[in-house]
Amino acid sequence: MDKIELNSLTLEELEKFMVGIGEKGYRGEQLFTFFHRNYGHKIEDISVFSIGLRDKLKKFGRVNNIEVLKRFDSNIDNTKKYLFLLEDNNIIEGVVMEYKHGLTVCISTQVGCKMGCSFCASTKEGFIRNLSPSEMVNQIYSMEKDLNKKISNIVLMGSGEPLDNYENTLKFLYIIHHEKGHNISYRNITLSTCGVVPRIYDLADEGIPITLSISLHSPLDDIRSNMMPIGNRYSINDIINSCKYYYNQTNRRITIEYTLIEGVNDRDRDLEEIVKILKDLNCHINLIPLNPIEEFDEERPTGRSAQRFRTDLERAGIPVTIRREMGSDISASCGQLRRSYIRDRDRKTFQ
Structure with a gap:
């Protein structure tokens, strides 16, 4: 019989577990606090x-426990990138970014990713498995213990598609938010998805007021489908409708992630279409100049081009910012560091 992964259980599940083995239910709360408040x-x-x-x-x-395999410190902006070793020897990564309002962590939800987005390093080594709730929360606890600082904001935007690991991601949210544990406000949590439409509706119905972030990257179905295979399953119209439903259920403004690629999605036509599809959605656009990888032969836009794109969106009445690049000297974008580490390790193994 497989043993139950205790630190992946919600408080209610731990209470039931304790009763099931002949103990008082309150012992479940003690165990929950041990894991999720005391780092046990x-x-x-x-x-x-x-x-x-x-x-x-x-x-x-x-x-279930994870270990800090290696930490990389940026000399530019205090960003710190972590590689974590899982019990089955798989490797995942997380990032701590320092802002004026506090520390934000970006964590992984899967080992690898099956979504196949052409410009993303996380998916290039393929999908291996989902992470359990404990493997998600332990990324946060490990970084907090290492830095001796508390995290104020969480972003599920590392390796993996959170809504492709829906049940475990949902349990992670309940666990990290619970007042008997880490007590992180839902409003300080952002979930980034490439657009798994049915799960967006499911998440909306949970009534959890986290911020939903949509990786859009093109307002045109044909171009988006070329970059993101999920576009062949769910159209942009499907995604926008699900976002409107999410907003109506949670009253949380949607974030639109838009990676700017020179000559691909930064044209006048793209601007016109973005304004058209987003005009009735309460949203904010986060422009991200492309972080090039070997397998994606496209160019990062110039700073002037990105500023022009931003200005034109603002003139159309759409709130927009250009994401501040963090940890550029330590490959801090999703999947880049894990991938380079595994390549170097394997190269040394076979030399």
Whole structure:
């Protein structure tokens, strides 16, 4: 019989688990606090439990842990990039970014990604598996412990598609938000998706007021489908309708992520179409100049081109910013560092 991954359970699930093994339900709350407020990850360290109860936990359950494999510090802006080693020896990555309002972390939700977006490094090594809720929260706890600082904002925008790992992502949100644990406000959490439309509706119906961020990258279905295979399943109209539903259910403004690619999606025609499709959506556009990778033979726009695009959107009445590039000297964009580390490791192994 497989043991239950205890630190992936919600408070309610832990209470039921404790009752199921013949203990009082309140022991579940003690265990939840041990994991998610006190950074605990070893059953033998739960001092409020008797040795007998700890032995019983070891019999029926297990605790998933991750290790900091390596940390890379930017010399430019205090961004810190982490590579984490999972128990099955897979590697994921996370980022800590420092802003005036506090620390923001970007975490992974999958090992690899199956979405196949042409300009994204996360997907180039393929999809391996989903992360469990504990593997998601432990990225945050590991970074907080390492830096001895509390995180104020969370972005699910690292490797993987969060809505392709929907149930585990949802449990992660409940766990990290719970007042008996880390007590992060939902309003300080952003989930980025390439547009898994049915799950956007599902998430909206959960009534969780997190920020939904849509990776759009083109207002034209044919161009978007060439860059993002998911565009062959869900049209831009499908995505915009789901965003409107999400806004109506949560009253949270939508963020539109738009990677600017020279001569591909930064033309006058693109501007006109963006204004047309977003005019009735309460949203904010985040412009991202392309971070080139080897397999995507397109160019990053000039600074002047990006500013022009921003200015024209503002004139059309659409709120827009150009994302500040963080940690450029440590490959801080999604998937880049993990990929280069694995390549170097494998190259050394076979030399």
